[in-house]
Amino acid sequence: MELRQLQYFMEVAKREHVTEAALTLHVAQSAVSRQIANLEAELGVSLFIREGRNVRLTSVGKILLEHAEKAVGEIEKAKEKIAEYLDPERGMVRVGFASSLAANPLPTIISAFRARYPNIGFQLKQGAYKQLIEAVIKGEIDLAFLGPVPTQEKDVQSHIFFAENIVALLPAKHPLADQPAIRLSDLHRDTFVVFPPDFILRKIVMDACAQVGFAPHVAFEGEDIDAIKGLVAAGLGVTLLPEVTLTDNVPRDTVKVPISEPNVTRTVGIIIPKNRELPPSEKLFYDFLKEFFSVLNKFSQ
Known part of the structure; x- marks a missing residue:
């Protein structure tokens, strides 16, 4: 089994057409057909079902494609690594x-x-x-x-x-929005906008709240930081975010407020x-x- 055979096989599988694969590979159609035939002869199985001018993979062909993509991918990585070592x-x-x-x-x-x-x-x-x-x-x-x-x-x-502070992001009309700093416990009656349960930033929020004796009421969840900021800007809750996420982008209608107690960092x-x-x-x-x-x-x- 040769690398060229696998490359030709993968291209035919992708195009489901020998002629189109040959054009993409810049070789004669007969060369592609010959290499596929040699590969099938070596393996002792049919890799494609011929349907007029088109072809599609057999069940065995699908197995080979899965492993061929991994093998060729690893070879390409190896070539890249070697090129890196040279330069x-x-x-x-x-x-x-x-x-x-x-x-x-x-x-x-x-x-x-x-x-x-x-x-x-x-x-x-x-x-x-x-x-x-x-x-x-x-x-x-x-x-x-x-x-x-x-x-x-x-x-x-x-x-x-480096280590950075976790800060509160509040709606601009929040009662504590004008404070120079707040205690996290001051937010125990607020609804929170947080990340889903499998996100590490949610764990930071939940652990910090637990440290001061309350479990936050989660009203909204979002996987995207900008979406969470938008929900806070709309007045739908408060959140805690790493300060670096607010360095250049504190949304309109929100305020960033440091947390004085406890000291929440990451x-x-x-x-x-x-x-x-x-x-x-x-x-x-x-x-x-x-x-x-x-x-x-x-x-x-």
Whole structure:
């Protein structure tokens, strides 16, 4: 079984038409047909059902396609990795990030990195907290920005860049909107707008409220930070959010109010796999991040 045979097979499966596959591959139709026939002969099964000028996969063909896509994908990754080792400054960085870090600081970091390494590309994967941790462990990505930074995951190595406050976001007409700071217990009669149960930011809110002796009344749930901000702006509840999500975007008809008691914070940083080395381009990015935040923290002290 040759790589070229698998590539031809995958293209025919995708197009369901030998001629169209040949045109896409820039080879003669006879070459595609011959490679498919050789592959079927080697496996001893039919991979396609011929229906006039079209073809469709047999049940065995579907099995092969599933594994062929994985195999060819891994080979392409290997080729990319080898290219990175030959020239790390022309590779690709695959990084995951939580939605709460999408607007700030991620774009600033990538912009600064690209100024130094303009030929390195990025593949960005937004995901939920646990999904990103699993993606790093499984090797789907090699780095992930998270907040809070997990410290008990045995298969990842964590690096904390900074800690930030969790603040209250209130409707502008809320009775406490003009206060310089509030105690979290002051909100015990309010309705809350929060993330769904499997989101880490919801756990932060629920734990903080439990710390001061109440369980918040959840009126609305939303997976998107902007949607949650919008619900607060509409006067439908209050919420707690990381301060970084409000740095440049406090919605109209809302106010950001610090929480004086208790001190609610989260760490922000990155995780990488513990049991495998970072590819060269990712290693450049990881080292850059540590340098970037080290300098930033010195200036902010």
